[in-house]
Amino acid sequence: MTANRRDFLKSSLGGVGLIGWSFGAPIFLSRTAAAVPAADKAGAKDTILVVIELTGGNDGLNTVIPFKDPEYVKLRPTLRQLPTQIKKINDQLGLHPSLTGLAELLQDNALCLVQGVGYPNPNQSHFRSMDIWQSASLAENVSEGWLGRALKGLPGAPSFHLKSNNESSPLALDGAPARVPSIKTLEDFQLQLAAASGADKKEQRDIIESVARSNGNSGLLDFVQRTASNTYASSRRLQEIGKNYQPKAPYPNTPLASRLKLAAQLIDAGLGARLFYVAHGNFDTHATQAPTHANLLTQLSEAVTAFFKDVAARGHRDRVLVMTFSEFGRRAKENGSRGTDHGSAAPMFLIGGKVKPGLVGKHPSLTQLEFGNLKHHTDFRQVYAAILDKWLGVSSKEVLGAEFKHAEIFKS
Amino acid sequence: MADATARALDPRWAWQPYRPGKEVPWDIRRVGHLYRRAAFGASYAELEAGLKAGPEALIDQLLKGGPGLAAFDAEMAPLAQNIARYNDAAHLRAWWLARMLHSPHPLQEKITLFWHNHFATSYAKVQSARFMLGQYELLRRHALGAFSELLRAMSSDPAMLIWLDGRDNKKGSPNENYARELMELFSLGIGHYTEKDIREAARAFTGWEIQGTKVVFNAKQHDDGVKTVLGQTGQWDADDIVRICLEQESAAPFLVSKLYRFLISETVTPTPELLTPLAQQFRKSGYDFGALVRTMLSSNLFFSPLVYRTRIKSPVDFSLNIVRGLEGKIGTTALAQALEQLGQNLFSPPSVKGWDGGKSWLNGQTLLFRQNLALALTSTEDARFGRRCDPAALAHKYHKETDTEQVDFFLRLFLQGDVSAEARARLLDYQKHAHQLPAPVYWTEQDIADHRVRSLCYLVLTLPEFQLD
Numbered sequence: 001m002t003a004n005r006r007d008f009l010k011s012s013l014g015g016v017g018l019i020g021w022s023f024g025a026p027i028f029l030s031r032t033a034a035a036v037p038a039a040d041k042a043g044a045k046d047t048i049l050v051v052i053e054l055t056g057g058n059d060g061l062n063t064v065i066p067f068k069d070p071e072y073v074k075l076r077p078t079l080r081q082l083p084t085q086i087k088k089i090n091d092q093l094g095l096h097p098s099l100t101g102l103a104e105l106l107q108d109n110a111l112c113l114v115q116g117v118g119y120p121n122p123n124q125s126h127f128r129s130m131d132i133w134q135s136a137s138l139a140e141n142v143s144e145g146w147l148g149r150a151l152k153g154l155p156g157a158p159s160f161h162l163k164s165n166n167e168s169s170p171l172a173l174d175g176a177p178a179r180v181p182s183i184k185t186l187e188d189f190q191l192q193l194a195a196a197s198g199a200d201k202k203e204q205r206d207i208i209e210s211v212a213r214s215n216g217n218s219g220l221l222d223f224v225q226r227t228a229s230n231t232y233a234s235s236r237r238l239q240e241i242g243k244n245y246q247p248k249a250p251y252p253n254t255p256l257a258s259r260l261k262l263a264a265q266l267i268d269a270g271l272g273a274r275l276f277y278v279a280h281g282n283f284d285t286h287a288t289q290a291p292t293h294a295n296l297l298t299q300l301s302e303a304v305t306a307f308f309k310d311v312a313a314r315g316h317r318d319r320v321l322v323m324t325f326s327e328f329g330r331r332a333k334e335n336g337s338r339g340t341d342h343g344s345a346a347p348m349f350l351i352g353g354k355v356k357p358g359l360v361g362k363h364p365s366l367t368q369l370e371f372g373n374l375k376h377h378t379d380f381r382q383v384y385a386a387i388l389d390k391w392l393g394v395s396s397k398e399v400l401g402a403e404f405k406h407a408e409i410f411k412s
Numbered sequence: 413m414a415d416a417t418a419r420a421l422d423p424r425w426a427w428q429p430y431r432p433g434k435e436v437p438w439d440i441r442r443v444g445h446l447y448r449r450a451a452f453g454a455s456y457a458e459l460e461a462g463l464k465a466g467p468e469a470l471i472d473q474l475l476k477g478g479p480g481l482a483a484f485d486a487e488m489a490p491l492a493q494n495i496a497r498y499n500d501a502a503h504l505r506a507w508w509l510a511r512m513l514h515s516p517h518p519l520q521e522k523i524t525l526f527w528h529n530h531f532a533t534s535y536a537k538v539q540s541a542r543f544m545l546g547q548y549e550l551l552r553r554h555a556l557g558a559f560s561e562l563l564r565a566m567s568s569d570p571a572m573l574i575w576l577d578g579r580d581n582k583k584g585s586p587n588e589n590y591a592r593e594l595m596e597l598f599s600l601g602i603g604h605y606t607e608k609d610i611r612e613a614a615r616a617f618t619g620w621e622i623q624g625t626k627v628v629f630n631a632k633q634h635d636d637g638v639k640t641v642l643g644q645t646g647q648w649d650a651d652d653i654v655r656i657c658l659e660q661e662s663a664a665p666f667l668v669s670k671l672y673r674f675l676i677s678e679t680v681t682p683t684p685e686l687l688t689p690l691a692q693q694f695r696k697s698g699y700d701f702g703a704l705v706r707t708m709l710s711s712n713l714f715f716s717p718l719v720y721r722t723r724i725k726s727p728v729d730f731s732l733n734i735v736r737g738l739e740g741k742i743g744t745t746a747l748a749q750a751l752e753q754l755g756q757n758l759f760s761p762p763s764v765k766g767w768d769g770g771k772s773w774l775n776g777q778t779l780l781f782r783q784n785l786a787l788a789l790t791s792t793e794d795a796r797f798g799r800r801c802d803p804a805a806l807a808h809k810y811h812k813e814t815d816t817e818q819v820d821f822f823l824r825l826f827l828q829g830d831v832s833a834e835a836r837a838r839l840l841d842y843q844k845h846a847h848q849l850p851a852p853v854y855w856t857e858q859d860i861a862d863h864r865v866r867s868l869c870y871l872v873l874t875l876p877e878f879q880l881d
Contacts, residue, residue: 140577141577141589144762144763158776174763175762181777189777192784196852196863199849199850203845207838207842207871208874212876215834219722220679221877223771224876224877225876227779231777231780273776
């Protein structure tokens with residue numbers, strides 16, 4: 001095939017047109033052809049969810065801070081943040097001073113903060129509690145994750161675990177119809193060729209792409225051909241994009257930022273990707289918490305802000321939802337090592353063009369504690385349920401095994 | 413095709429042994445089809461030999477396995493001992509892949525893979541290579557034997573006792589996990605039992621404990637009271653529950669339809685009438701699985717155009733088809749890792765339901781990863797596989813020297829020549845044209861020729877038809 005990409009798309013569309021759009025129509029081709037990237041309502045077919053795991057237990061009390069509450073100063077004699085530096089949300093609450101970018105997103109009506117999130121009888125083991133959050137189940141033994149189960153309702157939707165070195169795939173993605181790949185760089189998503197020369201490479205690529213074009217076959221062969229056409233077109237675009245991807249907002253040079261940039265590239269390539277999972281941490285700050293926590297929050301805030309600005313500038317503002325979670329918050333009262341021990345309820349961040357901006361739910365009381373921990377009033381599965389039903393368009397009842405009242409995280 | 417559809421619905425015709433005829437000749441396509449479904453693909457020599465041998469002899473050979481199985485098992489056993497001894501999960505899956513590649517009895521491994529997907533136990537929870545190997549041995553031992561015995565043995569398999577919490581199932585505080593999956597996933601299928609059946613059956617499975625590396629029966633923890641399960645009342649124990657399950661009408665059809673999907677077709681949905689004769693035979697034979705496999709593999713339906721290429725290759729099949737075709741001698745550790753990226757991590761199925769299979773194997777990422785794996789295997793430039801799977805060496809071995817010979821050789825080897833005329837023309841074109849493409853100046857004539865053969869082979873493997881089983 002010698003035609004350029006535009007012709008390639010046209011001819012592919014011709015082939016696809018013959019047999020209709022139903023059943024796994026190539027998302028990339030259809031989106032490119034229509035050239036309307038933005039979903040106009042939540043739950044539309046091409047929404048994207050980026051989940052950021054804050055590994056180790058993020059200190060929620062020093063993330064969304066009740067700076068006017070006299071109890072706060074008492075509980076955090078050395079770790080308290082100064083009202084002058086806190087990024088005010090209102091006259092009671094504010095964000096940690098490191099969260100400059102997120103404060104801007106709040107101004108931009110793109111940040112929702114759900115306070116007091118947890119689950120009944122909170123477990124204080126990292127592993128157990130992480131399993132609970134990732135499986136969305138309080139059952140003793142779990143083998144499937146909530147996102148893996150959600151993917152059963154999103155057949156054929158590419159999803160990615162964006163890993164750092166040696167990080168294995170999270171439980172959250174287990175149970176998907178096909179294992180979600182863990183990738184580190186764009187290289188992982190390129191059709192590789194062993195060619196004698198550039199001309200040979202082009203020749204081979206042309207053959208591979210041309211034999212993948214559907215010629216009115218039926219059944220499984222047609223399915224394979226359409227999957228392949230879609231894949232090669234996307235891979236080709238990624239190569240182009242990867243070579244000279246110019247972010248629309250500068251990404252800092254941190255591991256989290258480079259992985260979110262990878263997500264942005266994959267989104268912009270139009271693969272039809274729906275889910276991304278990335279872990280950031282370690283937040284397990286038992287001692288000398290202040291510098292570590294500030295640094296991790298800075299990285300989080302800068303990376304997420306860069307990512308959101310980048311994809312928003314590419315027209316995906318209303319298609320993207322970023323969700324952060326941690327396996328638990330930390331003990332209300334700081335410990336003797338200028339750190340904090342494992343706790344329970346904590347806030348979650350949701351970032352996107354369609355979120356209901358601002359605070360959702362009250363800050364948990366600092367006097368009515370439960371074993372020294374903040375009490376949750378919102379079950380994390382209420383947040384999941386809203387995301388599943390309203391954002392991904394997958395039945396939350398099926399994924400979560402029960403009905404949960406939606407947390408009010410989206411614009412109505 | 414219309415005729416085939418109509419006749420396929422006739423169960424008598426469907427399950428009668430296939431006899432070659434004018435419309436359904438014993439050709440290379442049918443040899444390839446049989447080797448794909450009943451093994452992990454074939455070498456060129458095996459394909460040609462199978463063509464000469466005829467269907468009956470080839471099916472016999474696949475069912476019995478070739479000579480040297482005992483010696484092969486003895487060779488593999490010390491490796492397994494080390495894997496168990498050091499809880500070496502990484503080599504566990506590599507070890508099985510090596511068995512699939514080199515066993516003189518590939519059908520046994522293939523059906524073991526079927527059972528692995530059926531009982532779907534994962535190292536992720538079991539965390540013991542010794543127990544995973546133990547379950548594998550159990551599955552293989554009974555792979556082509558009596559399903560009733562396999563199911564009975566599974567009640568006290570250590571890996572299963574961990575996987576489905578049988579070890580926590582005690583008198584007075586039963587854990588229903590195993591009892592539920594026994595009925596839902598292992599023997600009857602959903603809708604053929606009640607919640608009460610599960611609760612009662614769970615009591616019968618109490619008492620199994622793991623002590624060290626052994627399973628022991630602790631009578632004190634066993635609930636020997638009276639239970640009513642699926643309408644039968646008595647002081648049932650584990651074996652009784654298995655017996656009662658297998659006395660149910662729904663057991664045989666459940667297993668038969670699952671094997672049908674594995675051996676015959678993922679897309680041609682069988683009617684209940686079509687499967688009835690097989691289910692009856694299966695039950696009457698005391699659940700002789702080998703006999704059921706034989707009936708399916710020998711049948712008219714199996715060799716009919718209706719079910720040809722109606723499955724998507726699993727990652728294991730995809731990769732082993734390549735390696736066996738190229739007579740490769742690769743190390744399987746890297747292959748096992750690659751398979752994880754393709755969605756099939758052996759000994760770690762995604763859930764208690766196993767791999768969904770079918771279309772779920774293929775999406776935008778996995779297809780690309782498949783092609784890249786095919787390239788890694790055939791290019792000789794990949795550090796993991798090197799030149800141990802070299803298409804150029806294979807072409808030389810079979811004296812395929814001209815462009816046309818080489819194109820037809822690889823098409824016959826991997827697709828039995830069954831591709832569109834256009835695809836073949838494109839490949840021939842490449843083969844001819846590639847002579848004139850520039851190459852590094854330091855390449856010899858031989859380097860250039862070999863590179864062309866490897867590229868050709870890779871291009872053949874990227875044909876969409878090669879994804880089909």
